[in-house]
Structures are given as structure tokens and as C-alpha cells.
Amino acid sequence: MNPPQDRTQDCGRLAAEWLVRLSAEENPAEKARIESAFAAWKRADPRHAEAAHRLESLLGQIVALREDDSPPARAILDRAQSVFAPKRRTRRAITLALAIGAVGLSAGLAAHGPGLARLTADIATAPSEWKTVTLADGSRLTLRHGAAVNVRMNATSREVELVSGEMLADVARDIDRPFLVTTPDGRIRALGTRFIVSRRTGQTELFMLHSRTEARASDFAIPARIVSAGQGVRITPAAIEPLDSIRPSDLEADWRPPRLVANDRPLPEVLDALGKYRCGGLHYDREALSRIRVFAVLPLDDNDKALDLLQDSLPGLRVNRSVPCWTTVKPARPG
Template sequence: MKTTDDVLAEQAARWIVRLSDDDAAERETAQSGFAAWKAADPRHADAAASMENLLQQLNAVRGQAGGDVRPARAALAAVAPKRQRTRRLASAGAAAMVILAAGYTASVGPSYLLADLRSPTGQWRTQTLADGSRLTLGSGSAVNVRFSAGERHVELVQGEMLVEVARDKHRPFIVDSNQAALRALGTRFTVRKLDETTVLSMLESTVSAQVPQHPAVKVQAGQRTRITSDGVGPLVSFDAASLQEAWSAHQLVVDDQPLTEVLDELARHRPGQLRYDRAQLANIRVAAVLPLDDTDKALQLLADNFPQLRIRMLTRYLVLVDMPETK
């Protein structure tokens, strides 16, 4: 039986499909109706909030040079029965699929599209550079590569990567994440770029981490640090071998980590939206090994180990996680 939330989500999804129509006149007509629907009930506005975020992403793609949302329309044809292939869909899940199936999710912006090397959501890419160094890009990641006679420079645009640096005593290898410049001659490490933080995990040898206006800090093998504009954070020991194995097997290894952070990571590795209330789940901590190349299985493992969790897969492109109130 559908809940009130499910019904409202379906209604919101139908509006979003109309608002993302290829026909500008249809989009304009839908605007006034959508505004009236949201104003009719506060719950309508709540249901529409995340869907509107998806709409903004789709319209951003529409406005980019070369942006093409026609694959989303092809997805509509694929998921709707032939007799129901109209501009309105009958389910929130199908609507979410239409909006997201173009392949342009939150990870797609101009900087991602213009990057030298990219990996799509849920995929990994390994590239050997001209000097013999190897970059393995994680899900939804992008980098720019610029080599010169004096240095080898890699800009991490978004996401994360495993770096295996070929030795060259005349040209240092520098990874720039905006927050910090990581300087190495020959080493292995992983770098993850968050909104305001760079996470550096050293697997082998040493890197010098430099934040503008702060002294450089040497980070050794088996050490991890979180770097912000305030400088290099504390150096914390971790199991480098386990991290290397996790990268090779496309796994997420967590030990007493907040569930919200685990869900954040799973969300990066799947298309669409993984929605949850951070405050409601704040007190749950996880110790597990989860497959990142099968996030449906990872979510099922979480559900199996935490019976209080409810995971609703409306479609592959819209998953809701919460804790229903017990009666």
C-alpha cells in the first residue's frame, strides 16, 4: 500500500517531468500549475524539494554547450508502456529515471565535462601517463594533466584517485586539489576531494602536503590526513594494505564509521538519488566491507545488519533510507 509520502512523491515527479520537457512552451505552462500545487499544501513543497534539485541539474545540462537531454526522453520511452508514452508518467520512480538517465547527474558540470580524464558514476578508470605514472580514478572522478620540462602536474577536479608515481628526480609530481598541493618524487597514495576538504592516504613512501600560507607537512606511508584551508590536519595511522586491497576489489572498508558517511560514499557510486535524513541516522555506526561496484547489494547488507533500517528502492535511480517509528 502506498503511503502519503509515496503519493506526494509521485505527484511531484509528474510535475518535474513536465517542467523538464523539451518543449519550452510546455515548460512555461507547467510552471504556473506547479507553483499552485506547491502552495496548496506545505507537504507538497517538501515533496518537490529534492525533485526540483534534479530539475536544476537537468536544465544546467540543457544550457551547457553540447548539452543533450534527449537520452532522458529515450529512457521515458523505455520505461513507460507503449499505450502510456505521454509527457506524464505514472510513477515517481520512472520520473526519476527519466530525469537522471541522460547520464548527467550531480557529478556532471562544466569542469567535469572539460577535464582531460574522467570516470562515470559507478565506474573506475586506470590511465598510464606519458612518464609511466598511473592514475586510477574512482567513481565520478575527473582530473587535468599538465606536464612540462620542470614538473608533472595533475589537478584533481572532483572525486578520488589512486596515484602511482613513476620516479623522475628532475621533475616532481604534484597533485593539486585546490585545498593543497601534494608533492612527490616516487610514491603511491590516494587523494579524495570533498567540498572543503582533501583526504590524503599514504600507501608508500612520502608526500609533502602544502597549504597556501601554511608550512609544508610530510605525510609518511600508513598515515592519513584531512586537509583544509586551515592547514594539514592530524596524521592518523591506518592499514595501508587493506586500503590497497579495497581499491583493487572496489570495496568500501569501514570500521566504526557513522552510517551517514557510509551512505554518502555509496551515493557517490550509484546513479540517481540516495535520500536519507542525516539527523535520524546520526547515532548508527557501521563496521563492514561493502561492494562499491554493486551498491544494491551493499544497501541490502546494511538492511540485513540493521533491522531498524528501512530501505525502499523505488527504482535504481531513487532510493529512500529511514527508520520507521516503532509502535
Template sequence: MNKSPSAQVLQEAAEWLVRLEGEVGAAERNAFRDWLDADPEHLQAIERLQGSMAALRDLPGEPARAVLDSLARRRAARQPIKALALAALLLLPIGLALQQFPPSYLLADIRTGSGQWSTRQLPDGSRISLDGSTAVDLQFDGQRRTVRLVQGEIRLDVAKDATRPLLVLTEHGSVRALGTRFVVEQLPDSSWVAMIESTTEVDSAGKRVVVQAGQAVRFDAAGPGALQSIDAAGIEQAWEQHQLLVRDQPLDQVLERLARNHRGYLMYDPKDLELLRVTAVLPADDSQRALRLLARSLPIRIEHYPPLITRVSLERP
């Protein structure tokens, strides 16, 4: 059984369908042919989107009608980007749902939806807070205390237990704590831990580093990076006020974090935006306002395709 195209490939396919709409030169056609030949997944994505666009015209209910109405208005106004191929992503309800909320999320012991924050007590008396679109699995017994971060970001206030250290597992390593308060976030390419109180030990790719209060470290498949100084009180306050505290972070990672609490599909090309660096305090519970704030200081364009798509792209000179 063939694997469904990834979100990145679907996005590239949608962009190609937009570029190929209208008059196209030989160079553009050859480039498209090369892209198709580069990976069988590319053809699957094109066929998936083309089938979805056909289904759009026959879909009777909302939000499909709203999408079509919006596209008609945009075409009448001769908008420079034709949104049909992009809006086709809306018509992959199963594919997009599984990309944003995979089975591991749906089957998790604790999870939150987009724009939803939650705090609860764990079996050992520890307290865990979950950001939006976050999920964890728990394993607590007489020998161990384990929290597996499936996706998203958590804040932990760990109850002391001299015989059972609490382990937070991510795709990129583990965080070991006895009694402390810290934040752990998992992004596609790396994980991040920020210490608010006490210390933890991060183990990644066979390398270990101790993280003290007021420090943070990012870790990935290569192991932990360099320790960084942080404003621990500021991070705690940001959690309480549903803010996103960003310090010299690539824009694509900032958008990945904002997407957890974004209503709809936030579309962007990570490679286009990764060189833009961001230092800011953004409202995590109002992603549209956060995007407007980013657009004031960065060369980016924000486009809306109601009801569910927002596209962020690099402003070309």
C-alpha cells in the first residue's frame, strides 16, 4: 500500500498547479517534468490534488461552497495567485487530518485541540500543562514515571521522588528530572527544553548534558546543542498569558509553533523562510494577530483564502 504524500510534497504539488495554470513556456514544462520524475511521490500528490479539485465542484456542503465563492471573487478581482490548487488541500480531509493529527495524537492518553490549553495532575502528584494541539502518553507504575511527548509543548512541575526519576521522551532524546519545573517542546527536526527551576539531564544521540535553571538547550539526531541563557520568569509568564516567547529563532520554526493554535491550515515553504530570524513576544492564542505583527518587521506576505487557508510567503523584491 502506497504511503500518502507528505505535507511538504502536497504543498509543492499545489504550487506547481498554480504555476502551470494559464500560458506556460517550454522551460516551465520541462522543470515540472523533472520534478515529477524526481520522486514517485510527486505524481501521487498531483493526482491527489487534481482528484480533489474535481470533487470540490460536486461537494454540496460547507466549507466547500465558501471556498468556491471566495475563489470566484478572487478571480473576478484578478488576484495574482489563483487559489484553486491551494484550496484543493482543504479537500483532503483524511490526509490533512492525519498529517496534523496522526493516530499517535488521536490515541494519546492526554491531548488538546487547536487553541486549547489544559493543566492537570499526574498520578504521582506532578502537574502537567499542555499547549494547543499537544499530546502525551503516560506510563506511571512502581518503577517508573514516563511522559512521552507525542507532539506539541508541555510545562511540567515535577513532584519529588528519590527512587523514580521522571523521564520525558521525545523523538530526539529524553529529559530526566527528579523534582523540578521545566518546559519541553517537540518540533519536526528537534526538541527543546527550558529550565525554570532546578536541573535536568538531557540524553540525546548518546550524549548527555545537564541543564540548570535559567538555561535551555535544543537537541536533535546529532545530540544536544550549546546551552543558552534564558529568562526563566519570562517563559513562565508567557505560559500563563498564552504568549509565544521567541528569541532569535528561524521564522519557519515560529510558524510551526503558531500553527498549533491556528484555526485552519497555515501554509508556507520552510526553505523560503528559514533564513529570517525572529525575536519577539507573540500572542499564541491569536495567530492572525501574531502573523500581522510578524509582517510589520519581516519581508513576508500574508494571504488569506477563506474559510480555512492562510498562506505566508517571502515578499519578493
């Protein structure tokens, strides 16, 4: 088995590839050979060793959680199982999914603060991923920059808790059920409107694109503030501060779904770009795909749709997504 090549992938993903090979190999002699090659790879570059140590440490924590019967530990494992290792998969597939998923999980925990809240969120994106979801009431949320949200809806209210990252909300009008966005810093109340909310440590920023909202700090003794289109505020637990006026059209442009325009580009270059927006990246043989040219406009906020479009437009291409966070792309026939 050939060792992973230092392509454009980061060291964390390469370390995950090595661990996947080790977990999947059942032949003792071949496993020993892979272990030796993995050790050589770690010695070749301090960054390799650091990435492998981080990933092995994280997987060790997952193993430790299995021995912890506390509710938080069970919540983490249940969430990881549902996201990275759905039921009815083989043990090998589960091991592979957890190893690759742990790369994104490790980055998420490092970049976005409290790990439990993010890991157990209803909807989450990787730092470079875009995702648009339609809620049960017809409202649409576009998430990016490692966003994570919890959604709670019932007969009398609609609430979205922004745990981390950035979110564009297109709120469906419902006069009987106010739409609330909450963070540890405060609360935003809207009816039918469009606005951007970003969550950073110790503060929440709100930018209004259409209509208006009511912003409150978590200290309800602070007077509420009405925020209209073209205005922005910074919300902290004890204050609501105005930001510079904005041009909604400028922010709208920044939130238009990103696209990749491929006009006679080699397929590996296109896959490099798409891989940045996918959990676990994309795995393929550059040389085997180097002669395939792409003429397409692909959405970067819907990775599965982009891969489907590629597969439909290139009959000789096969995309395998049978294991979470491990996607392979290869020609249908050798050569």
C-alpha cells in the first residue's frame, strides 16, 4: 500500500489518512509495515508529528469518553455517532469515519470555544463550509465560518441559538410567533426580515439588511434598541453599542452563494477547490484524473450538488460518498 502523498491537503488530514490505513489493515505483516512508514512520515517533518499527536490525542479522548457515563459524555458520543458513524455501518467504516471526522472536530474545538455546545449543536459547518437550510416555518439560514446553531420551534415561538460563527437569516413572516436569535450576549427579536448575526467571544454583532429588529442585552436592565436597515450594533451582556452605518447591498454581495467557474480547467484543480469545502476533503489520484477537463459552474455552498453536477457532466467519473467525511473520486475505468 502506497503511503499518502503530500498534496495540497493539510497535515491533519494526512495524519487521518495514516490512521485510517492502520485501522483498516487486518494483515499483521502489512500493518507492521504501515506503522513503520507512518513513524517515518512523522519523523520527516515536525508538523507531521504534531498533527498526528493532536489527532491521536483526540481519538484517545473519545475512547475515554466511552468509559464515562455522565450525561455530557453520553451527549458527545451520541452526537459523534450520529454525525460521523451512522447505524448499520461496518466497524471498519465507523473507525474510518471517526478518524476523518475527528480532524474537523479538532479544528472546530480549537477555533470555536466550548466544545460540548458546538459538538451537540443541531446544525454546524466547518470553518470553510457554507450551508443553507430551510426551517420548518419556511425561514432560511445560511451558515458559514464554523457556524453552529440550535433550533427550537413550537406553537407559540421560534428560536435559533447561535453558538458560534456567522449566520444570514431570511425570516418567514408569522405574526403569531416571534422569531428570536439568542446568544450568551443577548437576544434579537424579528418578524419578517433579513439580517446577519455573528458570534465571537464576548460579543455578538448584528447587521440589518431589510426591515428592523429589536436587540436586547442579556442584562434586561439595559434598554432595548431598535435596529433598522443599514444599521449595525454590537451586543455584549451589559451593553448595546452602535456600529458604523452599512450599505446593505455590499453585505448582500458578500453573502451571495459562492461559485466556482471552471472553463477548461483540469479536474484535479476543480477537486482541490471543492475539497476545501468538504468534511474530510476529497481523495483522488491526480495523475489518473489529470487529462479530464471541466467546463462547469459549480456551487461552493452545496458540495454534494457540485459533485453531482460533475458526475453528471463527466460520464467517466465516479464519486463514492458511502462513508461520512471520506469521499473518493475516480475514473470509471482505468486509464
